[in-house]
Amino acid sequence: xxxxxxxxxxxxxxxxxxxxxxxxxxxxxxxxxxxxxxxxxxxxxxxxxxxxxxxxxxxxxxxxxxxxxxxxxxxxxxxxxxxxxxxxxxxxxxxxxxxxxxxxxxxxxxxxxxxxxxxxxxxxxxxxxxxxxxxxxxxxxxxxxxxxxxxxxxxxxxxxxxxxxxxxxxxxxxxxxxxxxxxxxxxx
Amino acid sequence: xxxxxxxxxxxxxxxxxxxxxxxxxxxxxxxxxxxxxxxxxxxxxxxxxxxxxxxxxxxxxxxxxxxxxxxxxxxxxxxxxxxxxxxxxxxxxxxxxxxxxxxxxxxxxxxxxxxxxxx
Numbered sequence: 001x002x003x004x005x006x007x008x009x010x011x012x013x014x015x016x017x018x019x020x021x022x023x024x025x026x027x028x029x030x031x032x033x034x035x036x037x038x039x040x041x042x043x044x045x046x047x048x049x050x051x052x053x054x055x056x057x058x059x060x061x062x063x064x065x066x067x068x069x070x071x072x073x074x075x076x077x078x079x080x081x082x083x084x085x086x087x088x089x090x091x092x093x094x095x096x097x098x099x100x101x102x103x104x105x106x107x108x109x110x111x112x113x114x115x116x117x118x119x120x121x122x123x124x125x126x127x128x129x130x131x132x133x134x135x136x137x138x139x140x141x142x143x144x145x146x147x148x149x150x151x152x153x154x155x156x157x158x159x160x161x162x163x164x165x166x167x168x169x170x171x172x173x174x175x176x177x178x179x180x181x182x183x184x185x186x187x188x
Numbered sequence: 189x190x191x192x193x194x195x196x197x198x199x200x201x202x203x204x205x206x207x208x209x210x211x212x213x214x215x216x217x218x219x220x221x222x223x224x225x226x227x228x229x230x231x232x233x234x235x236x237x238x239x240x241x242x243x244x245x246x247x248x249x250x251x252x253x254x255x256x257x258x259x260x261x262x263x264x265x266x267x268x269x270x271x272x273x274x275x276x277x278x279x280x281x282x283x284x285x286x287x288x289x290x291x292x293x294x295x296x297x298x299x300x301x302x303x304x305x306x307x
Contacts, residue, residue: 091247116283117223129225130203130243138245140277147280147287 002046002068003039009058010040029054048072082180089175092138093182096167101125101135103160106144109151116149142170194302195255196239199248203227203241206250223283253290255302261287264301268293 013020022040026033031050038044046054048069055065075083096102104125108114115121121132139145144167146152153166172182200206207218207227217230218241227241244250258264261279269275272294279289285305292298 087247091245095245116281118225118283119223122225129220133225134243134245137277140280143278147278149280 001071002051003042005060005068006036006046006054007040029057045072085175085178085180089171089178089180089182092142092174093168093171095134095138096164096171099127099131099135100160101127101131102139102144102167103163105132105135105139105149106151106153106163107160109145109149110157114149142167142174144170189257189259191256191258193237193254194257194304195237197253197255197300198239198241198250199244199253200241200250201244201246201248203243206241251298253298253300255288255300258301258303261289261301261303265289265291268301 010022010025013025022037023033026036029036030053035044035050039046051068051072052065055068060068074080105121108121108124118129118132118136121136122129125132127135136145136149140147144151144153144163151157153163158166175182198206198210210216210229211218215232217232218227219230220227222228229239229241231238265273265275265279268291273291275289275291276298277288277290279287281287286303288300288302290298290300
């Protein structure tokens with residue numbers, strides 16, 4: 001946002017004087033031309049302290065400066081997308097760990113008396129139909145049950161602890177497809 | 189076969205509140221007496237399409253997705269993937285005999301392909 005404003009200022013000056021250089025613009029702003037060049041190319045953001053100083057040099061009104069300062073705190077599109085994926089995959093992992101209904105659906109799906117009926121599953125697992133439906137969709141997304149709602153965790157049948165481990169490994173695999181990596185140090 | 193939009197689905201963090209809101213606002217009949225406990229919306233009109241409400245996981249935003257009719261869910265999913273879509277929920281049989289899959293289109297917008305029971 002501020003970069004566009006800066007670029008318009010530079011373009012206007014160049015229009016008035018075709019020999020007007022980036023160095024001249026940097027000198028006017030009292031900054032080095034490599035920083036300015038990187039900001040204009042979008043390779044880095046204008047440092048907040050410098051943003052204020054540059055705005056004053058360019059005679060930008062305080063109300064407008066406030067908008068640019070606020071915008072600097074908004075993550076760029078790539079960061080926002082990554083944060084959203086991070087939130088999604090850590091929430092998926094959290095749900096698997098904290099809601100035993102996932103395990104119970106898989107366990108029940110192995111039984112002959114299994115009913116592919118969410119109301120029946122809710123009664124069996126002691127949660128609401130909405131919670132069953134959320135867990136069911138998550139299990140389908142992670143490939144832990146198949147399109148017929150049958151256990152796909154492999155043979156021999158896993159117990160609860162092994163299911164949880166497998167489910168978390170599946171979350172990590174799916175997250176890796178979005179270039180999100182969970183590491184033992186807690187970095188993502 | 190043509191591929192009409194068969195229904196809309198509201199994905200809501202608070203499905204019950206959403207049902208109450210739209211039911212009160214538009215007089216839609218919303219009924220969850222089916223094996224999925226799915227809140228089916230009958231708008232009460234012969235015009236337009238009907239819909240449903242599905243719970244959203246806590247990390248997801250509220251949104252609306254469309255269900256397009258297909259005669260072969262698996263084949264449609266394969267074709268969509270070839271065109272750049274990503275499978276979110278693979279082809280799944282539902283208790284009443286219909287089948288569906290949910291995908292992200294290449295721009296990341298979710299949509300579903302759906303085959304009616306005995307279609």
